[in-house]
Amino acid sequence: MNRLWPPLFLIIGLSLTIMLSGHVHRIKLRHNNESMSTIGRLPAAVLRAAALEFQGVASDFMFLKTITYVGLRLQEHSSPTEKEWHRAATMLRGVTDLDPRFWDPYLFAEVIFPxxxxxxxxxxxxxxxxxxxxxxxxxxxY
Structure with missing residues (x-):
């Protein structure tokens, strides 16, 4: 009976790998096709009103969407287009309008934009x- 366990685990592991590989591939394709959120185009007053008391959370979410999108494009060795860079700048302005003391968007702009x-x-x-x-x-x- 002890001899059956290693091959059984191997067969189960390979079966799970084969079954899940298609799902993982679909998730990766969805991630690669991600676009930058359009919520950052809204005026600052509308963003603040929509975020209610969760301005910090909304600011974090918008910042994460922006850096994820830009990072994905840079990782693919295809720099974002000029239009996408301007949209990223608009998103970062929205992020800093929601939470002006949030340092990370400023740092990102300082490093990436120039x-x-x-x-x-x-x-x-x-x-x-x-x-x-x-x-x-x-x-x-500095």
Missing amino acids: WQAHMRPEADKLLLKAAKYRPEDYQPF
Whole structure:
């Protein structure tokens, strides 16, 4: 009986692998076709009203959608188009309108926009906003 366990586990493992590989492939395709959310195009007042008291959560969600999309495009070695870069900038402005003290969008803009997107003025605008809302922080100035 003890001799039957290893082959049985091997057969069960291979069966599960074969059964789940199609599902994993569908999830990967769905992830690759993900687009940037259009919620960031809304005016700041509408975003704040829609988020109610969950402005931090909405800000985090929008930021994660933005960096996931940009990161996926960069990982594929196909830089986002100019239109997609401007949409990312719009999303980050929406993120910082919801939560102006959230440092990560400013850092992302500081690192990505000047070098990858060649959008230094957009990065400067966001960093000036960071300096306004984070006066105790030295990072926006450097």
